[in-house]
Amino acid sequence: MLSTRTPDRTSAALSEIMKIPMARPLFDETTRQSILEVLDSGRLAQGLRVLEFEERFAEWAEVPFAIAVSSGTAALLLALMALEIGPGDEVITTPFTFAATANTILFLGARPVFADIQPSTLNLDPEEVERRITPRTRAIVLVHLYGNPCDMGIFTELAARYGLALIEDAAHAPGALYQGRPVGSFGIGCFSFYATKNITTGEGGMITTQDSHLARRLRMLRDHGQSAKYVHEILGLNFRMTELQAVLGIGQLQHIDAWNDRRRTIAAFYDQHLRGARPVAITPNSTPVYHLYTVRLSPGLRDAVRERLKEAGVETGIHYPTPVYRQPLYQRLGYNDSLPVAEAAAREVLSIPIHPALRDDEVRYVVEALNAAIEDLQGG
Template sequence: MIPIAKPIISDEEIDEVVKVLRSGFIAQGPRVAEFEENFAEYVGVKHAVASSSGTTALHLALLAADIGPGDEVITTPFSFAATGNSILYVGAKPVFVDIDKETYNIDPERIEEAITENTKAIMPVHLYGQPADMDPINKTANNHGLIVIEDAAQAHGATYNGEKTGSLGDMGCFSFYPTKNMTTSEGGMITTNSAEMAEKARVLRAHGESERYTHVVLGYNFRMTDIAAAIGIIQLKKLDKFNEKRIENAKYLTEKIDELNGIKSPYVASNVKHVFHQYTVRIEESNRDNLMEFLKEKGIGTGIHYPKPIYQQKIYQELGFKGFCPEAESASSEVLSLPVHPSLEKSELEEIVSALTEFSKKF
């Protein structure tokens, strides 16, 4: 089976974890601090705050921005549920704005009409590893005094006009889940140039402690361990190499897919570096599931990212969300992600293309 995702863990990561285990200090400690410093430098910001997951990073970022009950946060419905859920966690309301049909990211031209007197922030998602169109998003935010929190969970090392994701808004949030472009097994990170927001996040992630056993606010246990950070330190050193391999694999797939009927390769904006967390093709609804089943029979893993907009999930329906985003709904029925991870061998890429070619002849 050619898997849709495969983390690359070498002896180097294993050795560093063993060092942490032998040190006797395995909770949040010096390795987390080192990882934060390294990640902030990589992204190009002053501060990085590690957390237990990408979801807790989003949660903490919203809290650090003083977003809570009665507030609205504009975001995309075409993302993993954590994007919307994190807004619900703080008691705020996600307001879903439709996507650009080419990039699948939030459509900046639709944001203005969604702003109300309760709007506090915009949370764009850099979906599949391609940055959202941040200049118009930031311009709208500045015009209305809104916070911008980037959901960069899928975009480690991606750039927009030469600047890395995580440095493009007031805060950026990353996930280090095993399927991501780099991993810590589980973990997350907030990046920001705001010392105030960084400090709020640090206090909130550790039970609201300003110092040991002094709890100044109601906080959480959202800390990263030194075990996870040890993996992350090594993975960060390899991230650019991993990304270049993903880009190389994506280029090969696109060149071959563009010769086929009925399958549309991913669009890449001219001013971005797309790091292909996912390589997502588009195929008309009547054939998407057939292609997925066909590839499964050939031993090729696939994924649907995502099968329905967030507002169509059961919990959102029960909460009364009635959004209608036609581009997101259309994409949900037509997208299919193919393997693009850096572990792929050339023979496996050829196998994927061969299967796609065989299927396309049915059109």
């Protein structure tokens, strides 16, 4: 629970010193020591620490196999490569995401096909996905947007019915549960440990799978397709994680459940105390991890509120300002989609700070600043 007692400092005093960022990574003393141990060991490239991180992550994520890679983008790319997706194939995905989700499909010569999102959660709409399935469709890439699980009951049934692979872009969602089961354990899970994510290794990623054959391919693909030293079985490149990243990851994993709890506590406080800003809905029967806390405001108001918050020292984000098909790259490739729910969301969303390093007084300050900005701008 977050206390609602009066702040020690007044809001006016706080605003003079307050700079509330969207993310602030935390590293404990043991982790700092482990970094020094790695430096002293002389072994910096992928080794036993990466293996340990993979084993711990797999256990925590309730999957038999976890493969550490150099980024979330690498995770998505290798998942598609392991399925041998390429020219002539179509992969259905969301336009309301970071470009990596679709770029990796494009990079392999396959065609990203965009389906619209649900107005409530902003996650992919299963009916919109089903309408776009053709004989060329090979896979669906879901994004558990903002840390809120997609409806995995419907998507696993859909993928099975049409014989499609399911890739879960869980960059925002480590620890999120759908009907008590961790995301990333339904299909091929792709996680990101980028600097602002729920756990970070600076840059880094993890792929999770239930399939031992796929796991073996993924391990080869991240290491120049090697099945043994200097035996290049298939075409891969270097997507390995370093030992330094792995010890950061091992350290972060010790805290992730508590940190996700803290994110949920802050979200509950926002849900209760924010006035005039509609939060994005949570999927029924699921436990989100609030990588982002995102509200919707009318387009004119959104940008004015954002400016007010900036003046008050509160950093905000827009996730995402442009549906992927509207990016210059995709326009040049001839994409002319106009998916109404994604278009509206891009104009209306605003993410406010939510992370475990936020103090209670900072959370209250964000609420006060956002409520005041909306009241002021709507009244005036």
